[in-house]
Amino acid sequence: MKNETILYDDGAHKCIMFALEDEEHQDYSLSVNQYLIIQKGGAILIDPGCGAIFDELYDAISRYIDPSKLKYIFFSHQDPDVAGSISQWSIASSAQLVMSQLWVRFMGHYGLMDMGRIIALEDHGARIKFGKDFLQFIPAHFLHSPGNFSLYDSRSKILFSGDIGAAIASPQNLNKDVDDFNEHRPYLEGFHARYMAGNRFCRAWVHCVRKYDVSIIAPQHGSLFKGENVTKFLEWFETVEGGWEQCEALYG
Amino acid sequence: MKMDVNALKRLRSLLHPYSLLYVEDNAGLSAQAGMMFTKLFDTFYSAADGEEGLKLFKEHRPQIVITDVAMPRMDGMRMAELILQIEPDTKIIIATAHDEIPLLHRSIELGVFDYLIKPLKLDTILETLMRCVNVLDGARHQKIFNMNLHTVFNYQNNLLLLLHAHTVVMANQPCLDFFGVTTVEELKNKFKTFDQLLLAHNGFLYNHNEIDWFDEISSHTGKLFNTKIATIDGVPHHFILSFQSIPEKEGYSVLSFNDVTELGLLKLYDPNAVERERLSKDEKIVRGLLEMAMRNGAKVKVHNFYKGLTITNDGLIVTMEEKNVSLKTPYIQLKAIQLSDTFYLTSDLFPMSIEAKGIQRIDFDDQSVQFSHYTLAETSPIRRDTIRVVPDGTLQVTILYEGRKYESDVKILDVSIQGMRVEFSLLPSGFAANNQVILDMVITESLRPIIINTAATVFRITEANHRFEVVFFYELHAQGKKALIDYVAKRQLVLIREFKGLQL
Numbered sequence: 001m002k003n004e005t006i007l008y009d010d011g012a013h014k015c016i017m018f019a020l021e022d023e024e025h026q027d028y029s030l031s032v033n034q035y036l037i038i039q040k041g042g043a044i045l046i047d048p049g050c051g052a053i054f055d056e057l058y059d060a061i062s063r064y065i066d067p068s069k070l071k072y073i074f075f076s077h078q079d080p081d082v083a084g085s086i087s088q089w090s091i092a093s094s095a096q097l098v099m100s101q102l103w104v105r106f107m108g109h110y111g112l113m114d115m116g117r118i119i120a121l122e123d124h125g126a127r128i129k130f131g132k133d134f135l136q137f138i139p140a141h142f143l144h145s146p147g148n149f150s151l152y153d154s155r156s157k158i159l160f161s162g163d164i165g166a167a168i169a170s171p172q173n174l175n176k177d178v179d180d181f182n183e184h185r186p187y188l189e190g191f192h193a194r195y196m197a198g199n200r201f202c203r204a205w206v207h208c209v210r211k212y213d214v215s216i217i218a219p220q221h222g223s224l225f226k227g228e229n230v231t232k233f234l235e236w237f238e239t240v241e242g243g244w245e246q247c248e249a250l251y252g
Numbered sequence: 253m254k255m256d257v258n259a260l261k262r263l264r265s266l267l268h269p270y271s272l273l274y275v276e277d278n279a280g281l282s283a284q285a286g287m288m289f290t291k292l293f294d295t296f297y298s299a300a301d302g303e304e305g306l307k308l309f310k311e312h313r314p315q316i317v318i319t320d321v322a323m324p325r326m327d328g329m330r331m332a333e334l335i336l337q338i339e340p341d342t343k344i345i346i347a348t349a350h351d352e353i354p355l356l357h358r359s360i361e362l363g364v365f366d367y368l369i370k371p372l373k374l375d376t377i378l379e380t381l382m383r384c385v386n387v388l389d390g391a392r393h394q395k396i397f398n399m400n401l402h403t404v405f406n407y408q409n410n411l412l413l414l415l416h417a418h419t420v421v422m423a424n425q426p427c428l429d430f431f432g433v434t435t436v437e438e439l440k441n442k443f444k445t446f447d448q449l450l451l452a453h454n455g456f457l458y459n460h461n462e463i464d465w466f467d468e469i470s471s472h473t474g475k476l477f478n479t480k481i482a483t484i485d486g487v488p489h490h491f492i493l494s495f496q497s498i499p500e501k502e503g504y505s506v507l508s509f510n511d512v513t514e515l516g517l518l519k520l521y522d523p524n525a526v527e528r529e530r531l532s533k534d535e536k537i538v539r540g541l542l543e544m545a546m547r548n549g550a551k552v553k554v555h556n557f558y559k560g561l562t563i564t565n566d567g568l569i570v571t572m573e574e575k576n577v578s579l580k581t582p583y584i585q586l587k588a589i590q591l592s593d594t595f596y597l598t599s600d601l602f603p604m605s606i607e608a609k610g611i612q613r614i615d616f617d618d619q620s621v622q623f624s625h626y627t628l629a630e631t632s633p634i635r636r637d638t639i640r641v642v643p644d645g646t647l648q649v650t651i652l653y654e655g656r657k658y659e660s661d662v663k664i665l666d667v668s669i670q671g672m673r674v675e676f677s678l679l680p681s682g683f684a685a686n687n688q689v690i691l692d693m694v695i696t697e698s699l700r701p702i703i704i705n706t707a708a709t710v711f712r713i714t715e716a717n718h719r720f721e722v723v724f725f726y727e728l729h730a731q732g733k734k735a736l737i738d739y740v741a742k743r744q745l746v747l748i749r750e751f752k753g754l755q756l
Contacts, residue, residue: 090639092737111741113561
């Protein structure tokens with residue numbers, strides 16, 4: 001997989017995936033994806049990542065749109081690999097910064113004091129309409145962050161799922177497309193068992209997602225789920241057991 | 253039977269609002285029970301059989317009935333059945349010497365409150381009456397609540413509509429009156445073309461090419477909107493509209509219109525109004541805006557600046573007494589207010605930002621500030637598109653204009669990725685707005701200095717105290733822009749630390 005992929009383009013609406021960063025650990029690697037949705041003259045940037053990739057992402061985005069034209073920057077949650085560059089982006093653009101209300105105060109630590117720039121999402125989410133289409137912020141709380149959202153784009157039918165669907169792969173399998181869900185599943189299991197809060201949240205998220213027609217699930221880490229793999233992923237995710245189910249094992 | 257005097261007093265006070273009917277054909281038992289019940293109830297009725305009991309019930313409607321089963325003329329079960337047909341909420345307690353399963357089943361079928369075996373024990377009766385009181389009290393409070401809710405719904409000034417999807421299902425009386433209809437059914441028909449009733453006004457909610465009013469409110473639950481609607485006589489009213497969906501009741505929502513016409517604010521929103529400038533300086537009018545926000549519980553944004561750094565948090569106007577306005581806002585904002593003695597307020601409801609001065613009191617414990625002067629700000633720093641910071645010594649600039657360099661007598665006041673504000677002690681001759689210059693910026697914070705070279709345009713020149721302030725605008729090339737973004741971001745973090753570390 002290239003580190004820049006056009007996922008959808010109908011002339012008026014375009015979705016681009018960037019994979020500008022990898023977290024390399026001793027035994028495994030984790031790709032970090034950033035996404036850009038361009039709708040006519042405006043754009044929304046999704047999970048722009050940490051300060052270290054700001055320059056590279058700025059250049060990558062500039063190939064498609066003037067970064068000052070960004071209307072929104074969406075942060076699925078508060079982690080540094082998601083929101084670490086919020087200060088740079090708040091200077092580089094006049095975009096509104098969209099995140100869970102839980103993390104608004106937290107942003108001062110990343111160098112942002114102007115809370116007027118932030119759209120604080122309430123727990124049940126929100127919708128931004130453009131013509132007949134819309135962007136829906138879907139609750140994904142405790143999966144893994146306690147204030148967490150996925151973003152569904154009704155035009156491209158892509159669900160930007162944040163940490164849900166993240167795959168921890170061996171370096172040689174990094175950025176490999178999900179061709180066979182069953183083969184891919186082992187890369188999902190460890191991460192989700194540890195990072196998801198519990199099965200009830202997994203089921204609640206799947207219930208919300210099934211209200212929408214999803215053709216691609218695009219996680220912040222790892223590979224894309226397309227077509228029938230979307231269904232297989234949702235069916236699997238409904239069965240995921242997380243922290244709650246392992247409480248006794250974790251606490252001894 | 254022994255009675256605990258305190259328990260008796262307590263139960264008596266609880267039973268005070270209720271009356272009891274006791275039905276028993278055994279004269280001895282009836283007399284004995286009568287002595288006890290007169291000590292508990294203010295109003296107590298006694299009957300010797302079901303027929304007499306039913307007659308007394310119809311006359312006095314007691315809330316509690318204790319009855320024997322086997323009695324002449326009409327038995328207790330039949331009487332209970334007839335009473336519950338008249339008043340289903342009556343609490344009937346069956347007292348019988350016969351512990352018979354069919355009788356118990358019949359009691360359950362009828363919906364009696366309890367079923368006791370004779371001889372009645374005092375503690376059992378007291379315990380049963382206590383449970384009776386709890387249920388009756390709950391029902392009574394619910395009834396009072398419902399009655400008051402109805403009163404609130406109908407007699408408050410807000411126009412209230414309960415919607416199911418896009419259809420009106422209920423409306424309060426002021427709403428029917430305003431729209432000149434007598435029934436909800438008529439309003440339902442009128443609501444089908446409600447979009448035509450929302451009149452166009454600058455900054456207000458109404459249907460146009462880009463906005464469908466209902467889509468707009470339903471996708472912004474809880475947000476407040478300015479709206480203008482005319483009465484049936486054609487008089488325009490200014491309403492604050494809010495939309496709330498009802499949790500757990502999918503598809504149901506409440507529309508509320510708060511009439512603020514008497515604050516006389518409509519002209520403030522009209523950009524062409526001749527009076528606008530005069531109105532914007534009129535503290536009474538600005539006070540009207542603040543009152544509108546307070547009455548509607550509207551969140552406002554509070555803005556301050558620290559060395560260019562924008563500090564913004566939510567605020568809520570909580571009280572207004574004469575000229576004094578009390579605003580709740582977090583500690584960090586209060587600190588910024590104390591440092592600058594002024595602040596700006598913005599809201600989706602306001603036509604422009606409000607500059608607040610005349611700080612009377614800052615209460616850090618209560619997280620509130622009281623202020624007494626407020627004007628509308630036609631131009632305010634809040635309208636800045638980009639983040640500006642006051643630089644440190646690591647950013648220097650040299651200005652090249654008509655072959656001459658200016659560096660020693662210039663000072664950068666603030667910088668952003670789009671422009672720079674510079675102070676000159678002496679202005680180059682012929683220097684004027686729209687002049688073209690070259691700016692050489694040097695950032696020396698790292699070992700290797702970063703040089704940003706750009707063409708710039710003089711946007712504005714102002715003079716104060718024999719110093720000249722010049723604003724330059726520029727369009728940086730990509731590398732220069734990224735370098736300056738990095739500088740401003742780092743400077744911003746330093747300023748945040750500096751601001752947080754300030755001791756007041």
